[in-house]
Amino acid sequence: MAMASPPPGLFSAISYVLLLLTAASATSPDIHEVxxxxxxxGPDNWGHISPEFSACSSGTHQSPVxxxxxxxxxNMGLSPLIRGYRPANATLVNNGFNVGIFFNQDAGFVGIEGKNYSLKxxxxxxPSEHQINGIQYPAELQLFHQAEDGGIAVIAVLYNYDKPDRFIGTIEGKLGEQGKETCGEDQESHIALGVMDPKNIKRHTRRYYRYLGSTTTPPCTEQVIWNIHGKVRKISKEQVExxxxxxxxxxxxxxxxxQSLNGRKxxxxxxxxxxx
Structure with missing residues (x-):
């Protein structure tokens, strides 16, 4: 499973993003070696690790901000985020650099300006990657979506310390199992969650921020549509740990x-x- 360098040139940047951000297969790269x-x-050197990662240092529309x-x-022309999520089988994955929930079936979509992006x-x-008025929050949830043409849209939710988050509470026991596992640097921890309903994390978004940026992990692919909730949610210190x-x-x-805005609004x- 180990791979000392990113996949060869036959993989597009989008394909490699999906290798990094979706559940691993037997041929997926060893992320910790990448x-x-x-x-x-580390982040200061991402752009020099591989030619495929050059945007991490040379890109002008990078994230987070x-x-x-x-x-x-x-922008009066922006529309509400239309979420058509549905229950789907899911897996809790620890790949060493983050913990995520990956959907093994169609989990629905988010509609952004008339275009549908499937929840992956x-x-x-x-702590959080994005900041608001210079405040870095204890945690940030990022929901990764992709359209049929490969376009990427991410919905981000920031958390501040307070009472426990209800959705994270539903997987807290599984997180505990992962925390007790010992994995080598060429391994991932996969724990089946059964059917999960993304609607359980849905809240009507009355306010959000929109900008064009990039993925926040290599290859730092640009043209990503970011949508950051204006309302900060609550999370406990125990859940962050x-x-x-x-x-x-x-x-x-x-x-x-x-990353610098470089003139972006x-x-x-x-x-x-x-x-x-």
Whole structure:
């Protein structure tokens, strides 16, 4: 299973993103040999690890970013996020650099400006990758979607310390199992979750921020549509520790540093602006 370098050129950037961000198969790369969150393979060096990762250093539309609320632009043309999620078999996966839920069946879609993006997986970063007004939150959930043409859209939710999150509570026992497992650097932990309903994490999004960015792991593919919830959710310290426990030591803080906007504008959708 181990692979010292990324897949050869016959893989497109999108294909490699999916190898990194979807459940591994017997031929998937050993992620921990590809990149890390510290040291020689940390974020500052991602762009130099492989030619396929060059966008991590040369890209001009990279993620994550700091959202300065008084500098966002209200866009009256933005539409609500239309989510048509459905129950599907899922697997809890610890690949060493994050913990995620991967759907083995059609889990539905999100509709963005008339285009459907299928839900593939969701994973957490601790602490958050995106910031709001310079505040880095304890955790960030990212829901990864892909359209038929390969386009990527991500919905992100930020968490602050408070009472436990109800959805994470439903998998907390499984997280505990992963935290007790000992995996080598060429292994992943897979735990079946059975049928999960993504609607259980759905909340009506009255306010979100939109910008065009990139994946936050190599190859840092651009043209990703980011949608960050304006409402910060609640999470307990115990739940954050449960999300961090199974990860490699150099990936416990699995966030990419902030990237420059390079002239990009962050747009704001606010339901109140649609009121007659």
């Amino acid at each position: 990149f890390s969150y510290s040291g020689a393979k 700091n959202i300065v609320t008084n500098q966002t632009v209200v 997986q969701m994973h957490w970063h601790t 449960a999300l961090r426990a199974p990860l490699f030591n150099d990936c416990k803080n699995n966030f990419r540093p902030l 962050i747009e704001l959708y606010d339901e109140h602006n649609d009121a007659p």
